[in-house]
Amino acid sequence: MTLGDVYREVVSLFRGKIPNSHLEAILIISLALNKPKEYILAHQDLEISPEEIKRIEELSSKRISGIPYAYLKKEKEFFGLNFYIEEGVLIPRPETETIVEVVLQEGPFISGLDLFSGSGIIGLSILYYDACKRFLGVDISSKSIEIADINARRLGLSDRYRLIKADVRYISFDEEFDLIVANPPYLPNSVWDSLDLEVKNEPKEALLGGEDGLIFYPEIARLISENLAEGGLFAVEIGGDEQVDRVKEIFVSYNIRRINVKADLAGISRVIWGRKE
Numbered sequence: 001m002t003l004g005d006v007y008r009e010v011v012s013l014f015r016g017k018i019p020n021s022h023l024e025a026i027l028i029i030s031l032a033l034n035k036p037k038e039y040i041l042a043h044q045d046l047e048i049s050p051e052e053i054k055r056i057e058e059l060s061s062k063r064i065s066g067i068p069y070a071y072l073k074k075e076k077e078f079f080g081l082n083f084y085i086e087e088g089v090l091i092p093r094p095e096t097e098t099i100v101e102v103v104l105q106e107g108p109f110i111s112g113l114d115l116f117s118g119s120g121i122i123g124l125s126i127l128y129y130d131a132c133k134r135f136l137g138v139d140i141s142s143k144s145i146e147i148a149d150i151n152a153r154r155l156g157l158s159d160r161y162r163l164i165k166a167d168v169r170y171i172s173f174d175e176e177f178d179l180i181v182a183n184p185p186y187l188p189n190s191v192w193d194s195l196d197l198e199v200k201n202e203p204k205e206a207l208l209g210g211e212d213g214l215i216f217y218p219e220i221a222r223l224i225s226e227n228l229a230e231g232g233l234f235a236v237e238i239g240g241d242e243q244v245d246r247v248k249e250i251f252v253s254y255n256i257r258r259i260n261v262k263a264d265l266a267g268i269s270r271v272i273w274g275r276k277e
Helices: 003-014 021-033 037-042 050-064 069-073 094-106 121-128 142-154 189-194 217-227 241-253
Strands: 075-078 081-084 109-115 132-139 161-165 177-182 228-237 260-263 269-275
Touching: 003 021, 003 050, 021 037, 021 050, 021 069, 050 069, 069 075, 081 121, 081 142, 094 121, 094 177, 094 228, 094 260, 094 269, 109 121, 109 217, 121 132, 121 142, 121 161, 121 177, 132 142, 142 161, 177 217, 217 228, 217 241, 241 269
Parallel strands: 109 132, 109 177, 132 161, 177 228
Antiparallel strands: 075 081, 228 269, 260 269
């Protein structure tokens, strides 16, 4: 069987089930054979072995079952960097890069606090581009702490990125930071049943933010109020235009009044940010 034959079979399998079936087929075959996408397109007449066909079939089966491609590849690009990712941690989204953009624009900083740090993409990207000297990442998930530590070591940033496992709702600090970033779960619980199967394969606790999606914002505001140094910057991801006013109200109730909103590349309100007075 040739590479072209397998490619057409995978496209046929994916069609109607996975968007961009042609591209997805190329990605899966490329991953299975450990070859660049260009190689797959340029060698359609190449005969491939039964073992290679089996690997392609196994990955195709997982992909069509709803397993995200990033989990199969165990890698996801974010802000120009490749991060290790596996099942049990949230997959990086392009819109989250908006937080990093704000920090790079407003920095540099000395000490940062990364709330809901996940795989470490926000804090580590900021460190990598020298917009902050050191970071403390906080997450309730042991798996996320493990993966963030792997990413810190891969990027050579372990000495600047410290991690603690804790619930943001009950944590307190006896130190000040001049930068606080956060990407909390912000989807309302009610949307879970309507989410794509692929999204449902990501950790539920990293996506859902209570009945209205806003359960964690009072705690973020509390930590900004208590632990952000005067003149320090906060940058917090939100779930779009419909959450802007309510999150602003929460922050104002903690006497955080200098609040700006930055949209992502799709034009959707994505980050509230400002300086502590």
